[in-house]
Amino acid sequence: xxxxxxxxxxxxxxxxxxxxxxxxxxxxxxxxxxxxxxxxxxxxxxxxxxxxxxxxxxxxxxxxxxxxxxxxxxxxxxxxxxxxxxxxxxxxxxxxxxxxxxxxxxxxxxxxxxxxxxxxxxxxxxxxxxxxxxxxxxxxxxxxxxxxxxxxxxxxxxxxxxxxxxxxxxxxxxxxxxxxxxxxxxxxxxxxxxxxxxxxxxxxxxxxxxxxxxxxxxxxxxxxxxxxxxxxxxxxxxxxxxxxxxxxxxxxxxxxx
Numbered sequence: 001x002x003x004x005x006x007x008x009x010x011x012x013x014x015x016x017x018x019x020x021x022x023x024x025x026x027x028x029x030x031x032x033x034x035x036x037x038x039x040x041x042x043x044x045x046x047x048x049x050x051x052x053x054x055x056x057x058x059x060x061x062x063x064x065x066x067x068x069x070x071x072x073x074x075x076x077x078x079x080x081x082x083x084x085x086x087x088x089x090x091x092x093x094x095x096x097x098x099x100x101x102x103x104x105x106x107x108x109x110x111x112x113x114x115x116x117x118x119x120x121x122x123x124x125x126x127x128x129x130x131x132x133x134x135x136x137x138x139x140x141x142x143x144x145x146x147x148x149x150x151x152x153x154x155x156x157x158x159x160x161x162x163x164x165x166x167x168x169x170x171x172x173x174x175x176x177x178x179x180x181x182x183x184x185x186x187x188x189x190x191x192x193x194x195x196x197x198x199x200x201x202x203x204x205x206x207x208x209x210x211x212x213x214x215x216x217x218x219x220x221x222x223x224x225x226x227x228x229x230x231x232x233x234x235x236x237x238x239x240x241x242x243x244x245x246x247x248x249x250x251x252x253x254x255x256x257x
Contacts, residue, residue: 003038003046003053010080013068016061017054021046024114024255025090027082028053029098031238032134032176033142034060034168041244048252049091054081056101058175060168071123071179071187075104082112089114091255095240096120096212097176100187107193115200115255119247120212120237122185124194124223129215131185135177139169145210148236185212194223201227202254206235206242228254 003020018038026049028035028042035053045051055062057077067073078101082090092113094102099121106116122131132145144153159165180186201224205217214231221229230250232239240247 003042003051008081008084010084011065011067011077012063013057013065013077014063015054015057015081017052019050019052021049021051023049025050025052025082025085025087026251026255027078027087027090027092029078029092029094029101030056030059031096031098032172032180034172036060036165036168039241039244041240041248044244044248045251048256052085052087054078056098056175058178059172064171064175068175068178071100071104074101074179075108078105079109079112087112091115091117091251093117093119093240093251094121096237097122097180099123100180100185100190103190103194103197104187106197106199107190110197110199113199115202116197117202117204117251117254118220118227119204119240120206120209120217121203121220122180122212123187124191124216124219125183125186125188126213126216126219129213129219131213131216132211133184134211135173135181135184146237147242148206148208148234149242152238152242191223194220197224200254202250203227203229204232204239204247204250205230206232206237206239208235209237211237 003018058064092102099118100123
């Protein structure tokens, strides 16, 4: 299904998003590297869902609002976003930073959320599962650590880095630092409120994740015992890319039952 570009202004932030497909609404919240292109898993999901892929405030083609100070600001913004689009019972898929945002949204208000799919989310700490320090890694090392199958890394590294792509990468990195520099990649107050999430939750993780180790998945499952936990073998930080077909099947089974 073709995707089209849209903008909406909320809280003084001009926000870019792509939208494609038909069916129940599904919002994909991207990770720290942004969502510069429509990926195959998005196209596959658009066969069953109305897929909406926003650029977070401070990322991609969206504005960098002055009010953006922490992850809580993003959570409130996205609650306003799904309200402005009049979405009902939306499936929220959050990858990495986006998964953290999805949890922060859901502990506050699930009135427009039907279910959550948390894909290798940041947001909590787990003893013995130390995240990679993404602020110290080189861009190439970061890409290589994203994947178990290095052919995916090679494909990304082969893409030409235009001046525009470099500018967007720096913009994304700067906003990620604003949101996740200290404490690194988690909110120390989030874990105690996860019990407030009252919609179905699927936790999805690659067993070979070198960015956010799988131990964090088990801690999330402990904190949310009613959540489903799905672990992908021979898979890194981005199951939606490395295991696209299996990932999409999982989302359809989980969200459409």
